[in-house]
Amino acid sequence: MSFVSEFNSLPAQSLAQKSLAAGTSAVRESLAKSKLSLADLANLISPAAAELLEHLGRRSHAMTQQRFGKVIRLFVPLYLSNECINNCQYCGFSRDNPILRVTLSLDEVRREADALREQGFRNLLLVAGEHPKFVSLNYLKDCVAALHPDWPGISLEVGPMETAVYAPLVAAGADGLVVYQETYDRKVYADMHTAGPKRNFDWRLETPERAYAAGFRRLGISPLYGLADWRFEAICVAAHADFLLRNCWKAAVTISLPRLRPCAGEFRPLTHMSDRDLAQLVCAFRLMFPDVGLVLSTRESAKLRDGLLPLGVTMMSAGSHTEPGGYTGAGKEKLHQTVRGRIVELASGAPVSPKLRISGEGASEWASAPENATAATGQFEIADGRSPREVADLIRKLGYEPVWKDWDTALTA
Ligand code: SF4
Numbered sequence: 001m002s003f004v005s006e007f008n009s010l011p012a013q014s015l016a017q018k019s020l021a022a023g024t025s026a027v028r029e030s031l032a033k034s035k036l037s038l039a040d041l042a043n044l045i046s047p048a049a050a051e052l053l054e055h056l057g058r059r060s061h062a063m064t065q066q067r068f069g070k071v072i073r074l075f076v077p078l079y080l081s082n083e084c085i086n087n088c089q090y091c092g093f094s095r096d097n098p099i100l101r102v103t104l105s106l107d108e109v110r111r112e113a114d115a116l117r118e119q120g121f122r123n124l125l126l127v128a129g130e131h132p133k134f135v136s137l138n139y140l141k142d143c144v145a146a147l148h149p150d151w152p153g154i155s156l157e158v159g160p161m162e163t164a165v166y167a168p169l170v171a172a173g174a175d176g177l178v179v180y181q182e183t184y185d186r187k188v189y190a191d192m193h194t195a196g197p198k199r200n201f202d203w204r205l206e207t208p209e210r211a212y213a214a215g216f217r218r219l220g221i222s223p224l225y226g227l228a229d230w231r232f233e234a235i236c237v238a239a240h241a242d243f244l245l246r247n248c249w250k251a252a253v254t255i256s257l258p259r260l261r262p263c264a265g266e267f268r269p270l271t272h273m274s275d276r277d278l279a280q281l282v283c284a285f286r287l288m289f290p291d292v293g294l295v296l297s298t299r300e301s302a303k304l305r306d307g308l309l310p311l312g313v314t315m316m317s318a319g320s321h322t323e324p325g326g327y328t329g330a331g332k333e334k335l336h337q338t339v340r341g342r343i344v345e346l347a348s349g350a351p352v353s354p355k356l357r358i359s360g361e362g363a364s365e366w367a368s369a370p371e372n373a374t375a376a377t378g379q380f381e382i383a384d385g386r387s388p389r390e391v392a393d394l395i396r397k398l399g400y401e402p403v404w405k406d407w408d409t410a411l412t413a
Contacts, residue, residue, distance in 0.1 A: 002209055003243045004202045010239050012184065015042040016232040022046035031059070036288040041238050044284035045231050045277075053280055060283035060312040067290050070400045073315045074388065075123040075153070076116050079324040080104050080143060082376055083338075084129030086159075086196030088182070090224065092263030092322075092379045093129045095195060099264050099377035100335045103134040108330035109143050113151065115327045119319065119388045122405035123153035125178065127322075127379075130159030130198065137165055141172045148173025152405055155218060159197070160207040166214030176218030177211035179204065180258065184236030185228035188270070192227060205240075212248035219244055219251045220295065225278075226260030226269030234281055241292060254293035254315065255285055261299050261380040275304055279311060286312035298382040302394075305384055309398060318391035322378035335376055 019042035027049045030040035043049060049056060081103035084093045092099060104112065113124065126143060128135040135158060144154055155176025156169065166177070183189050186201055193199045208219045221240055223233035237255060244253045257278060260269045278300075285294055295315040296305055305316065325331040337344045386394075392402040 002206050003240060003247075004205050006239065006243055007184070007205060007236070010038075010236065012232055012235045012239070015039060015235045016229060018042055019046045019231050019235075022048050024048050024051065027052060031055075031287075038235055038239055038242075041284055041288045042231070042235060044287060045234055045280060049284070050276065050280055053276065053283070056280065056283040056287070057311050060286040061310050063290050064286055064310075064312045064314065068314050071403045072309065072313065072395050072400050073123065073293075073403045074121065074392065075125055075155075075315060075317055076119075076121045076388070077125045077127045077157070077317060077320050077322070078109070078112050078116065079322060079326065079379070080109060080126055080128040080140075081131065081135050082129055082324055082379065083131040083134040084196075085131050086129075086198040087194045088196075088198060089192050089194065089265065090182075090227065090260055090263070090267045092265060092377055094265055095338075096340050097264045097377075098337055098339045100375070101338055102324050102331040102335050102376045103128075103131075103139075104324050104331045106142055106146055108325065108328075110146055111330045112325065112327045113147050117150060120392070120404045121388065122151060123155075124151050125155045125157055125176075125317075126174075127157045128159075130196070135159070137161070137168065141168050144169055144172040144174045155220070157220075160204055161210070163210040163213045166211055166216065170215040175216060176220065177208065177216040178220035178254075178256070179207045179211070180222045180224055180256070181205060181237070181240070182224045183227040184223055184233055184240075188228045208240075208244055209248065212244075212251050217251050218254065219248060220254045220256060222256035222258055222295075224258050224260060225273045226271055229271055230273040230277060230281070234284070238285070238288060241289060245289075245292070252293065253289075254295050255289070256295040256297065257282065258297060258299050261383065263380040264377055278304075279308055282308055282312045298384040299380070301383045302386055306394060306398070309395070309400070316391065316395075318384075318386065319388040320382050322380055322382060323376040325376055326378070329375070331376065332374060335374075 022043045026043045030043040082093045082101050083103055084095055087095045154174045155178055156174050157178040189201050223237055241253050241255055259273055293314045294312055296313045297317045298320040321327055395402040
């Protein structure tokens with residue numbers, strides 16, 4: 001049975017409603033249990049539990065240290081291409097956004113990866129928009145095979161595929177698959193995805209299962225917070241993680257915690273999730289899933305990441321760029337613009353793109369302004385701009401060990 005069947009009978013909306021009405025005694029009852037249900041999770045993300053956040057934080061911190069030790073695993077995204085055939089309203093790479101696009105050649109991908117290796121990384125997340133012409137299976141396979149000898153951990157965040165199509169990528173050396181459902185609310189999902197194969201909600205929801213069947217040993221899931229009610233999303237992703245832990249038990253499951261960030265297209269969040277809500281959710285996930293990795297990216301500010309780190313986070317990205325070629329300038333000379341999905345050659349001279357400019361007293365973080373740009377457009381603005389070295393130093397300062405490599409291919413041989 002796939003998760004879609006379980007999901008269709010999941011009382012997520014009613015649990016989210018119960019969460020809002022939960023009292024302190026219900027929260028304390030859930031906290032007293034050694035194994036938490038979805039109803040308990042709903043209690044732990046309730047407004048009543050927010051009053052006990054310090055207590056939740058202490059429990060979550062202790063449990064994380066007991067299960068994971070004092071280590072934070074570091075990874076970095078490498079964007080291969082920002083071409084995409086989908087229209088996702090919240091994403092800078094959306095097909096109809098007139099942005100500067102490029103797909104890196106194999107040599108350019110190597111250049112980017114070498115620069116990241118120099119910085120210390122050994123755990124790479126290859127990211128690309130969904131575009132069968134530019135981001136073909138053979139292209140992805142060649143990228144993975146080229147990087148595999150130097151990279152013990154390679155995960156993919158690319159358009160969902162069939163199991164048989166995933167298998168050659170695993171054979172080439174990819175070991176992780178990350179797929180955000182974006183939102184578990186079918187109505188909001190339909191509104192957000194206006195064109196392209198991503199409109200198929202169920203196909204996306206079953207992706208981690210197909211990836212597992214193909215042999216991926218790490219599965220990463222998440223909603224994108226800011227589209228539907230965060231409590232509803234949290235209950236759904238918890239149900240999803242629980243399903244994967246029961247049915248894909250040989251794989252390590254991680255849950256990410258991405259909140260929407262400004263991007264080309266100027267989409268603004270439909271719902272609000274505060275910093276405090278995010279902290280509460282980290283604790284609640286940890287108490288429900290003692291052994292599941294929790295991932296926090298550079299979407300969040302340095303200050304918030306430093307504060308959330310001891311609560312239960314186990315994996316962080318650092319020094320990230322969300323544009324192809326962002327680490328070395330690779331691919332700059334072949335940038336092109338797309339207008340409603342059509343390639344428009346750039347006139348010589350400085351190209352103009354809707355690159356984000358977020359500055360100025362009182363300027364809205366969510367407003368973008370055109371400016372001269374000579375690099376591909378990023379997927380979204382990052383908030384923590386510290387270098388990997390600075391992030392590693394901070395992790396040490398907080399008493400943790402930054403881990404750059406957490407797997408060796410020899411272990412799977
Ligand atoms: S979210 Fe993914 S599929 Fe949607 S537009 Fe962005 S890159 Fe394409």
